[in-house]
Amino acid sequence: MRKALIVEDDYRIGMLHEKYLESIDGLESAGHALNAKEMWALLRDRAADVLLLDIYLPDSMGIHLLEDIRHYYPEMDIIIITAATDREYLEKSLRGGIVNYLIKPVTIEKFEQTMKEYLSKRAVLDSVENVDQQFIDDYMAQSSAMKPAADKRKLPTGIDYLTLERIEKVLHEAGGGLTAEQAANRIGASRTTARRYLEFMISEGDAEARLEYGIVGRPERHYYEV
Template sequence: MVKIRAIIAEDDFRVADIHEKFLDRFEEIEVVGKALNAEQTIEILEQKKPNLLLLDVYMPDQLGSDLLPIIRQKYKHIDIIMITAATDKEILEKALRYGVEYYLIKPVKIEHFQQIIEEYLNKYHLMQTDQEINQEFIDRIFKKGTLPSAVNKETSLPKGVDDITLSKVRIVLEKSSIGLSAEQVSRQIGASRTTARRYLEYLISVQECKAEVVYGVVGRPERRYYKI
């Protein structure tokens, strides 16, 4: 699994440690550096070449928001999540202009933090697929005009089914045109076959995929799953 490399720019090392511990819950993310000020932030960006930056505004040597044009000029493809106590409208407008993914106001509730990271990961994984670019795809990326059926599915997930793993299973199915067994899916998402089968059967229940029994060369039946 290719991990998302993240750095945390936060002048309070205790807060930075909390953010790091939280990100460690997500196996797709690896924290590769922490910066206590703006100068260190630029240095670590240059050294580590991360995919994701958690950026504070009020740092001792320079405002994090003032780093945005510098970061966008040198590191165009990095995703930025701002986590700050700043409620200045000018700073918010600057964040929007420079493509900040999310803007979280401190103190951040852990439930909200988790929701944002899950949304970010879903979008990140979706962008890695070869799915055709159409309006539905665009709406999913920008979280606009989502179909009611999709909203209902996401907001009523059964126990044992989470958004992140579900997104991985969807992506694996979307990449396959010949169907996959639960074992094949399990290898690709890094989970057990039982877990993969649970998610696949859930997708059948919400009419996002179908299953067919296929007989192999030795006559052993195999249940294969296809994206609808």
């Protein structure tokens, strides 16, 4: 479960965003800070994976906090949620390493879409140990060609469209069958991750598994594209 810390000086908006978080599987609130001082206090006491940061705070500008946040919490992701529409703020935020930028007012649909995309991208990175250029291209482009199909299929928790696309690709290119370990090696993920995606493909009717005997005579599960 990933935790999101909300930094929003408008109490009502902050509470609304906390309520939005309740509807998203895999994400929960780590608290709500009304200003920069409260934000630093909460960060010292609670772990947070992603910071939902407003730009206009009573004691600081959110974009002025980015450098220090990056210094003290380099592994924490940042999403800006603000009424600021100045291009300058967007550019400074991007240079500060944000992962998204939302303009208020944010509808629940847009909020959920953004946070689910964030969770999906984090899951993709967590599922691999090594990356190649194709993975990076797909990741940076959000795999636009694959995403509508994946959304339409309503992928379950633990299955993201980018990793699924890579598993489908290596299985197709293999021609013959692949074991979970072979598939894992080709996409740079763990065997457990590869097996989960291969079994999902079977449940969707996109692959089949056959028990085949190896050199030592022990049957091993091989996956084939259907």
